[in-house]
Each structure stands twice: as structure tokens, then as C-alpha cells.
Amino acid sequence: xxxxxxxxxxxxHWLLRREAPGWTAEDDRALDRWLDEATAHRVAYLRLSAxxxxxxxxAALRGPDVVVATLPPARPRSIWRxxxxxxxxxxxxxxxxxxGGGWLIQGRxxxxxxxxxxxxxxxxxxxxxxxxxxxxVRAVIDEEKRLVWLEKGEAFFDVAHDGRPFVVxxxxxxxxxxxxxxxxxxxxxxxxxxxxxGRVRVEPLGQAPGAPPVLVTGGDxxxxxxxxxxxxxxxxxxxxxxxxxxxxxxxxxxTSLRDAAVEFNRYNRRKIVITDPKVAEIRIxxxxxxxxxxxxxxxxxxxxxxxxxxxxxxxxxxx
Amino acid sequence: xxDRERLDAWFLGEVLPLEPALMRFLRxxxxxxxxxxxxxxELYVRLYDAARTALPLQTRPFVFTAARNLLxxxxxxxxxxxxxxxxxxxxxxxMADSVTPERNVEARDELRRLQAGLDRLPxxxxxxxxxxxxxxxxxxxxxxxxxVSEDTVEKQMVYGMRALIDFMLGGxxxxxxxxxxxxxxxxxx
Numbered sequence: 001x002x003x004x005x006x007x008x009x010x011x012x013h014w015l016l017r018r019e020a021p022g023w024t025a026e027d028d029r030a031l032d033r034w035l036d037e038a039t040a041h042r043v044a045y046l047r048l049s050a051x052x053x054x055x056x057x058x059a060a061l062r063g064p065d066v067v068v069a070t071l072p073p074a075r076p077r078s079i080w081r082x083x084x085x086x087x088x089x090x091x092x093x094x095x096x097x098x099x100g101g102g103w104l105i106q107g108r109x110x111x112x113x114x115x116x117x118x119x120x121x122x123x124x125x126x127x128x129x130x131x132x133x134x135x136x137v138r139a140v141i142d143e144e145k146r147l148v149w150l151e152k153g154e155a156f157f158d159v160a161h162d163g164r165p166f167v168v169x170x171x172x173x174x175x176x177x178x179x180x181x182x183x184x185x186x187x188x189x190x191x192x193x194x195x196x197x198g199r200v201r202v203e204p205l206g207q208a209p210g211a212p213p214v215l216v217t218g219g220d221x222x223x224x225x226x227x228x229x230x231x232x233x234x235x236x237x238x239x240x241x242x243x244x245x246x247x248x249x250x251x252x253x254x255t256s257l258r259d260a261a262v263e264f265n266r267y268n269r270r271k272i273v274i275t276d277p278k279v280a281e282i283r284i285x286x287x288x289x290x291x292x293x294x295x296x297x298x299x300x301x302x303x304x305x306x307x308x309x310x311x312x313x314x315x316x317x318x319x
Numbered sequence: 320x321x322d323r324e325r326l327d328a329w330f331l332g333e334v335l336p337l338e339p340a341l342m343r344f345l346r347x348x349x350x351x352x353x354x355x356x357x358x359x360x361e362l363y364v365r366l367y368d369a370a371r372t373a374l375p376l377q378t379r380p381f382v383f384t385a386a387r388n389l390l391x392x393x394x395x396x397x398x399x400x401x402x403x404x405x406x407x408x409x410x411x412x413x414m415a416d417s418v419t420p421e422r423n424v425e426a427r428d429e430l431r432r433l434q435a436g437l438d439r440l441p442x443x444x445x446x447x448x449x450x451x452x453x454x455x456x457x458x459x460x461x462x463x464x465x466x467v468s469e470d471t472v473e474k475q476m477v478y479g480m481r482a483l484i485d486f487m488l489g490g491x492x493x494x495x496x497x498x499x500x501x502x503x504x505x506x507x508x
Contacts, residue, residue: 004360005494012477020458043330043363047338050331051484055433056452 004040011044015052023205025172025226056110056138112136113153116267116291118248126160132185132245133267133290154185156246169205173224176201180218183243193222194242202229250288257282257300257317268293270313279306279319325374330367333378339489341386348390356490362389429487436486439493440479447475448483 001009014031017023035042111121113131121129124141131137135153139146146162150170158181159166166177170184173191180198184191193202195216202222203213214229216222219236222229232238241251250263258280261272267290274280282304288296297308297315309316338359345355366385375381437445443465450461451472458476462469482494 002357004357008360008481009477012480013473015480016458016473016476039364039367040360042327043367044360046327046330047335047363048480048484050335051487052480054429054487055480055483 004044007038007040008044008048010034011041011048014045015048023172025204028172110136110138115269118245123160125162125164127162127166128158130156130158130246132156150184150186152186154183154245156183156243157181172205172226174203174205176203182216185242190223190225192242193224194239195220196239196243204229244287245290248290250290251286252288253285254283255285256280257284260284261317264288264290264293264296267291270315272297272315272317274317276318279317282306322371326367326370329370329374329378330363334363334366334382335488337379337382341382342489344383344386345390348387349393352491354393356485356494358389358393362386365389432487433483436483439486440482444475444479444482447472448479451476 014034017027018031035045111119111129111131113119113133113135115134117131117133117135119131121131121137123129123139123146125146127146129137129139129148132154135155136151137155138149138151141147144164146164146166148157148166148168150168157166157168157177159177168175168177168184170186170191171189173193175182175184175193178199178201180195180200182193182195182198182200184193193200193216195218197218199215199217201213201215202224204224204227212229214222214231216231219239220231220233221235221239221242222231224230237253241253244251250260250267252260252263255263257274261274261280265271270293272293284304288299293315297310297317300306300317301308307318309318341359341362342355345358346352349355349358362382362385366382369375369385437448440448446465447461450456450464451458456464458469458472462472465472478494485491485494
């Protein structure tokens with residue numbers, strides 16, 4: 001094997017380990033170290049992770065008929081081993097599901113939105129996931145468990161009561177649902193959980209020391225990053241603001257223009273750019289239509305006497 | 320956005336989409352097909368390192384010019400390559416490759432390509448990929464179902480992942496390697 005092929009092999013191993021259970025913050029650091037060791041490591045990893053995400057998305061699009069047609073038949077010689085009977089059953093189930101229609105589609109699925117997108121995804125168990133802009137979730141629902149990965153962005157969960165646990169994985173946190181309505185947002189390594197009703201438990205994934213699980217009830221929000229977990233109780237107003245995107249709104253209260261720009265830029269292809277640090281520190285409040293950049297720009301111009309220059313896909317804001 | 324994020328975003332968003340065209344370019348202009356994957360990786364390292372100082376204004380000509388320069392330096396190093404090859408490469412007009420727009424691939428075409436990529440995998444490797452990714456089994460469950468070790472499942476997954484991505488991005492989907500995909504001994508769990 002050439003050096004390049006060996007590196008690609010290592011990158012693939014990292015990628016697989018990373019999505020397997022038991023991935024810890026320590027592993028995360030080890031991966032970062034490996035990536036920083038050589039550009040060859042980084043480009044191989046970037047290429048594979050992008051390609052793999054694409055394979056995954058496509059796999060989710062495939063109809064169940066295609067899937068079953070390609071699954072190899074169970075080997076007759078293995079039928080007499082106990083484990084293999086279960087295997088044969090799984091295969092039968094897959095085949096039966098395909099005839100019944102949609103079993104695999106319900107069993108495992110990927111849903112995504114583009115920038116500015118907003119969609120509601122009904123799950124097979126009666127739960128609903130509401131996806132915010134530029135977001136992606138993957139869901140696995142079977143007899144024993146309901147598991148959702150928030151791969152990026154933000155989602156609101158309205159979970160149907162059911163004997164099976166409902167678990168959301170976001171970055172290095174796991175949110176165990178105890179019957180509830182709540183949202184989860186990923187922002188780099190930061191995970192924000194806002195609970196509207198009911199209760200959830202937020203746990204670190206893997207064995208990240210120093211981050212004990214926390215219980216969060218309606219009106220509370222949790223901001224978790226690496227080993228720290230901040231719980232803000234009785235912040236119903238903030239929770240309401242966190243969830244305003246469901247109505248297409250952004251709600252700011254004493255929010256710096258810098259942070260407001262970041263929020264607007266999540267929803268729009270046209271981006272707000274603020275270069276002047278003094279301008280970026282201006283505090284604003286109010287509720288805004290997330291996709292109406294022109295209205296926001298006009299307000300900045302009228303209310304704060306700021307200059308707004310539209311230039312292609314960029315709104316440049318200055319004194 | 321930090322510098323690292325900006326570089327990564329540039330690489331993912333502007334360089335990688337060119338890979339199908341880039342692979343065609345490399346294969347057309349380099350006689351030894353089995354070098355092409357290594358050349359691609361070496362080129363990616365060069366591009367990423369060069370972009371650290373400043374992102375190119377136009378990625379496409381930047382990528383193809385760097386590809387040609389890489390081929391020239393390899394041709395010079397290889398003693399058996401004739402002087403004409405180097406001269407041909409130097410005369411090579413990368414403009415044609417630099418301006419061709421990307422064909423808009425529809426999801427249906429991509430699905431067909433994925434199916435073709437899966438069909439090209441060695442049978443056991445394909446089974447592992449199907450069980451893990453499509454049926455959603457864990458590594459352990461897939462190993463139990465197939466009656467092989469977890470280690471084998473992982474090796475097959477790694478091979479399958481690399482070959483599928485290679486094929487999806489315009490490669491042959493057949494990787495040169497020490498034969499893991501076909502020769503791994505069957506382990507019992």
C-alpha cells in the first residue's frame with residue numbers, strides 16, 4: 001500500500017470510530033492531534049467525511065426494494081449456529097418489510113434542510129421533528145429504541161409517549177427524553193437544549209469526566225460545551241426566544257449586533273458583514289422576520305443611523 | 320470563522336466538487352493509472368498548504384494549474400519518462416479544463432452511481448456495508464450476523480467506504496491494496 005493509501009485507511013478508521021458509541025472527549029482530542037500532524041491527514045479525512053455523508057444521504061433516499069435486492073441471501077451453512085438463526089430472522093424481516101412497504105424508510109432515515117429551510121418531519125412512532133435552517137437529523141426507530149442524531153443545526157422535538165426510550169445525540173451530548181417538547185441546537189462544539197414542556201436528561205457521551213448528567217425541566221435551558229454544562233432555570237422567556245424560529249422569527253433582547261448578524265446569517269444566503277468592532281457591539285432588541293434581511297437593514301439605517309451597503313450577496317454595515 | 324474553518328470550508332466546498340473532472344484530467348495526462356489516486360492525494364496536500372497563505376480567487380484554474388505542475392515534476396523525476404512527455408505536459412493547455420462548468424448531477428443519477436458502486440464491491444464487503452449503513456446494525460451486530468470477527472467487519476467497512484467514495488467521486492472504485500477485501504480469513508465469533 002502506498003503512503004497515501006495508508007493515510008486514507010487511517011482516516012477511514014477515525015471516521016468509523018467517531019460515529020460508533022463510546023467516543024469520548026479524549027478521543028476527540030486524539031483525532032484533533034492526528035489531523036494537525038500533517039496536511040495529508042487533514043485532506044484525507046475531510047475528503048472521506050464529505051464523501052461518506054453523501055453516501056449516507058443517498059442510502060437514505062434509496063427505496064427499500066433496491067436495498068433488499070442487493071442484500072446477499074443468508075448462507076445455508078450458518079443456519080445451525082444459534083446466532084445465525086437470529087441473522088436469518090433479520091433478513092426475513094427486511095424482506096417482509098419491503099413487501100409491506102417502507103419498513104426501512106421508517107427504520108432509518110435522514111432528513112435535512114437547506115439554508116432558510118424549515119420543515120416538519122413526522123416519525124413512525126407519532127413523534128414529530130421540526131427542522132430549522134441548514135440542519136440535518138438521522139433517525140433510527142425499532143422495537144427497542146428511538147434514536148435521533150442531530151448532525152448539524154437545530155431541531156424541535158415533540159415526542160410521543162411510548163414505552164421505548166427516545167434519545168437525541170448532539171455532538172458530545174446525549175439527551176434522554178422523559179416525555180416532552182424541547183429543542184436542540186448544535187453550534188460548533190456547543191450544544192444548546194431548551195425545554196418547553198416535560199423533562200429531559202442531558203448526559204455527556206462517552207466518559208467525559210467532570211460533566212455529570214443534568215435533569216432539565218420545562219422553562220429551563222442548558223448550554224453544554226466540552227466538560228462544562230450550564231443550566232439556566234426559570235428562563236421561560238429565553239426558551240420562548242430560542243423557539244421563535246418555529247414561527248419564522250428571531251427574538252433579540254440586549255443582543256449585540258455581532259450575535260444578531262450570526263443569527264440572520266444562519267437563515268439567509270445573503271450575509272451580513274460587520275467589520276467595525278464598535279458597530280458590532282451595538283445592542284439591539286425586538287423581534288424580526290428571520291428571512292427579511294432588507295427590513296432589518298432598513299431598521300439599522302433608520303434606527304441607528306448606520307450605513308448599509310448591499311453588494312452582491314453581502315450587506316456591509318458600518319457607521 | 321477561524322482560518323482553519325475557512326480553509327476546510329474552501330476545500331470541501333470548492334476543491335472536492337472538482338474531483339470527477341480532476342480525475343479525468345489526471346488519467347488523461349498520466350500513463351500509469353495506478354498512480355492516479357496517490358497523485359490526487361499529493362495534489363490535495365499541495366493545494367491545501369498553498370491556500371494557507373491566501374485562498375485563490377478562482378479555485379478551478381488554480382487546481383488544474385497545480386495538477387499540471389505536479390505531473391511535470393513527477394515526469395521529471397521519473398528517469399524512464401521521455402523528454403517529450405515533459406514537453407507535452409508543459410504545452411498542455413489547462414484552460415479547457417479550467418472553464419468547463421460542473422455538470423449538474425441529479426439525485427437520481429447519483430443514486431444510480433451509488434448502486435453501481437455498491438455492485439462493484441467484493442460480495443462480503445458489500446454485505447458489511449449494507450448491514451451497517453442501510454440496515455443500521457452496529458459493528459458487533461453485523462459481526463454476529465455474518466459470523467466473522469468485529470475486526471473483519473471494521474476492515475471491510477474501511478475498504479468499502481474508501482472504494483465507494485472513490486467511485487462516487489469519479490474514480491474506478493477498485494482500490495489497490497494488500498487484498499483485505501478478498502483474502503481475510505473468516506474468524507468465528
